[in-house]
Amino acid sequence: MSSSFSSDPTRIFSGLALETYKAERNESASNPGPQNIGLVKLNPNANVPPPTDHGVVEPFWYSFDLTHRRVQEGGWTHQVTSRELPASKDVAGVNMRLTKGSFRELHWHLADEWALMLTGKARVTLFTPEGAMFIDDVSAGDLWLFPAGAPHSIQALGEDGCEFLLVFNQGDFSEESTLLLSDWLKHTPPEILQQNFGLTAEAIANLPKGEPLYIFRSDEPVKSLQEEVAEVARHAAKPKMSYTFKASTMKPTKESSAGSAKIIDSRNFPASSKIASAIVTVKPGCMRAMHWHPNGSEWQYWIKGKGRMTVFPGEEKARTMDFSANDVGFVTAMAGHYVQNTGDEDLVFLEMFVAPEFQEISLNKWLRALPQQAAIAHTNLRKEDLERIPADGNPIIR
DSSP: OOSHHHHOTTOOOOTHHHHHHHHHHHHHTOOOSOOOHHHHHHOHHHHSOOTTOBSOOOOOEEEGGGSOOEEETTEEEEEEOTTTSTTOSSOEEEEEEEOTTOEEEEEEOSSOEEEEEEEEEEEEEEEOTTSBEEEEEEETTOEEEEOTTOOEEEEEEEEEEEEEEEEESOTTOOGGGOEEHHHHHHTSOHHHHHHHHTOOHHHHTTSOOSSOOSEEOOOOOSSOHHHHHHHHTTTSBOOSSOSEEOGGGOOOSEEETTEEEEEESTTTOTTOSSOEEEEEEEOTTOEEEEEEOTTOOEEEEEEESEEEEEEEEETTEEEEEEEETTEEEEEOTTOEEEEEEOSSSOEEEEEEESSSSOOOEEHHHHHHHSOHHHHHHHHOOOHHHHTTSOSSOOSEEO
8 A cells, every 4th residue: 555645745646546545545644453434524634634644734624513602591602712722822712692681791812702693683882981871772784892991781682582693802801711700799898899889788788688789681682772772871881992893794705606704803893902703605615825924823613514624734744624603713823724615605704913914924815925936836726727827816716
């Protein structure tokens, strides 16, 4: 049996020779012993890696469906942090669901909270250090950014409630360690609460007791958004900026027949001064072109469809993994990578960066920008072949 499967990944085959090679490779990769068939089916490219894969690449795949889900009256939450995906030292993700009228309790964080609404609708509030109260309604496809230390709440609207993804610029973040209003109140002596609020002992006795509220059921707001904004304006300052972004109605930043990308960062969403993002759609049979990011690692959330990603971190290493909806991917800073749509529907995934602006280096654009002699010398491509490479740096190609 040939050993060239790992030592010579650049071999070129045609016709029957290629089919023979694949058959030999599959035979060598056969595994008659115990297997987790469910995982094997989800990750065929990890089970039988393409011959271009080489060396040991740290794990860059995990799934929310593998994590513990905390279920409470009114919703649930689960998370993927650096504990589940050790390479992701700067970013953690939380997936949360709220049923009709339910609240994510008033709280604040040590990290910035960036969010994407996945389904449904919610009303959010944010109180700023300047004494301003921001209130808005967000729908599926919209975003928000709550700065570290700023107290906020989320309440589900509508019969179906809502589900959203939260992203934090802190890899070891934990939803279990947020600073909750009810938790603080129950750990404060009643006489201190009386003095602080100027209330009677009878009033203080009505405050929540026992476990922190965290997620809890409630009635939907009886007032419209406009009525609540007018109400709080009587005793709170007007916000200096918006902490939500209507990405659902945003036109793509880049678009072609093969897909699109919506880029959201500090340039069009000023509140998001530390977190940049792109919502990428790839049509069936197309790919997110080969590229890398010079200003940060990429944390991904796969929203819809199926895909295949290969990561090249250098040092003759490369690894390919398969992804599905609700999976998390991670690409270390500077590592080359690409994504293929391997399904029969649109592939949609989120790219996140702890950076003020989205930046990428397109391999196609780089090669076309070089003096032709330099590009030909490095690739052995003919001039006419080189000129066929897309020069616009579009992130989605066939």
